Amino acid sequence: MDRSRPSLRRKLLWWLLLPQLVLWATGGLLAYRIALSYAEKAIDQSLTQSVRALARQVKPIGSGLLIDFPRAAQDVLEQDPDDRISYTVSSPPGQFLLGNQRLPQPEGEQPVRSVPLHYTATLDGRALRMVALDLDYGDGDVPQVLRVQVGKGMAEQQRIARELIADMLAPLLVLGALLSVLVYGGVRRGLAPLTRLTAQLENRSVNALQPIAATEAPQEVHALVTALNDLLRAVERSVLQEKRFINDAAHQLRTPLAGLISQVESAQQETQDPALVQRLDKVHRGAVRSAHLVHQLLTLARSESQVLRAPLDLAALAREVAREWTPRALAAGMDLGYEGLDRLPVSADALQLREALANLIDNALRYTPAGTSITLRVGQDPDGSAVLVVEDTGPGLRADDMDHVFQRFWRGSELPGGCGLGLAIVQEIARRHGGDARVEQIAPQGLRVEIRIR
Known part of the structure; x- marks a missing residue:
């Protein structure tokens, strides 16, 4: 098989497996985005609980605030040095009271009273997922606003997303590989009639003109076999006509030439005229050469036909x-x-x-x-x-x-x-x-x- 020519099997595999690969990659990307979304929701819920719990530790007393935030609670929030929870309390919003005063404030949309606002910010080059909660306190004559913010790094979110992706894509990868094997086997089985037909044609003699049998082949291959058999029958008729012509030519040409050579030889023996002998000699050489040419032409025609x-x-x-x-x-x-x-x-x-x-x-x-x-x-x-x-x-x-x-x-x-x-x-x-x-x-x-x- 000539590898430089396009292969039907390669084309089928290409158009069947390439879309599968594209869909698998697209599915993996969508799954990763979905996993990130679910991980973000989980972190947002955790941050919401943390910010409400922290807000409960800030108790208004008259026009002031009592922050009951023991050291143990701070240690729990900051227990993970790589991805610890940061917090800040400010009142009015932006005026630092407690925690990490470097935590960024929300930009654009501002929190609604008693409704947590989730947003993403950056601190020291590290992405943070944050929540801000604004609460009212103070007496009616002097209303004030308390803002509680809690932030956590994105490492946990990415870790959860990676685990979800691993759990989701590993089975998909196994199924994709299994599907690829099934597609390859299906293409190979589907093209098997063409392979058998090719082997049947390659293994037969160049002069074998018998019809090709393809009883188990699909309809498309049957159409091809029918066309080939029609061609073989036409070639066989042509070969038979050629053989008949060769046999007729052999009979019609050899016998007269042999008789001419015999008559010329007899005439050469009977005459003594030098001029006539010379002419007869030329005729004899021409007749012998013509007989040799006829023999060679017939031999060439036979060599181009059937080999037994x-x-x-x-x-x-x-x-x-x-x-x-x-x-x-x-x-x-x-x-x-x-x-x-x-x-x-x-x-x-x-x-x-x-x-x-x-x-x-x-x-x-x-x-x-x-x-x-x-x-x-x-x-x-x-x-x-x-x-x-x-x-x-x-x-x-x-x-x-x-x-x-x-x-x-x-x-x-x-x-x-x-x-x-x-x-x-x-x-x-x-x-x-x-x-x-x-x-x-x-x-x-x-x-x-x-x-x-x-």
Whole structure:
């Protein structure tokens, strides 16, 4: 699978899990704000109780005040040095009487008589939650106002909020992780038919045109399978038409060309006219070349169609081909032999591999001078690929020609007889067997053609 291309599974997981993550984070933030609100309410209730209790200790006597606030009560209020409760009593409001005279007064909204006012202030860089309570005292002729303030740091509020968040978000986190696992499993299970369909297509042969079975797939995949099966049936009809054309062409072209060659050869034997012999020789060469071209074209067409793989011994096949071509090699003054493994079982199309070897040996015999050594080799790579090699000690090819050797109708020599399809056929056969074909120069001279099949 190409990781650079967009994946349907990744897209589904992205659009399913990302909103879940956003909602979880938003829920966590809202839960934190709610926890802070509840913690603030709890602290406000505690401060309200404290300010009322402190107000009860301030008792009016005539036009004055009696503050009955024992030391023990002060120690209780100030017992926590990190987050202790601070208080102040002032009358009139703002005129210090008792406590911490640095406590800030409320800004903006002012307390209503006998109704606690809660507000937030800052003292020495520390946030405080405060409550102010104004009370009337004194006789009717001289009314006065008493203000009692109590403040407490925000550390307790934040601690309570954190505990609430931990208690709330931990289960949410576990549920979110469980939901993510369920979403991943659901997406994977939902896409399983596509995965099976992909594996079915990848594992079948390039020429297997049978319909694809997807009986357990959902409706959407059934539509895809139906479209693929329609395409496969159309390709199968095209292949059958091509095969019929190849068979008809083989019958219609080979027989007349063979008859023409036979008639020309008979005419060459019967005539003594040098001019006519020369003309007949040209006709004979043209007919032989046409027959060879027809054979190569038909071979190329067959190599592009179906590959009928069957178990065979590749080494035995190479030795057999070498023996078949040995008489022609001896007639041309060349040494043809086999080297390599004694046995190599593979699954391949014996007819097509035989044709590929025949093309390589024919090229070596046709385009190398007498005295050349031609060697067939069979080996196996560490990755399990079978390797067929044909080497010769001829002049080889120019460096500029190496990029063109597998092009159809390209010829590296002007010698008569060839049609430029031999190596193209070899490459097509190698690809039809899941491999490839390579050509390389041999030092100090020579050419090596390698066929890999898998």
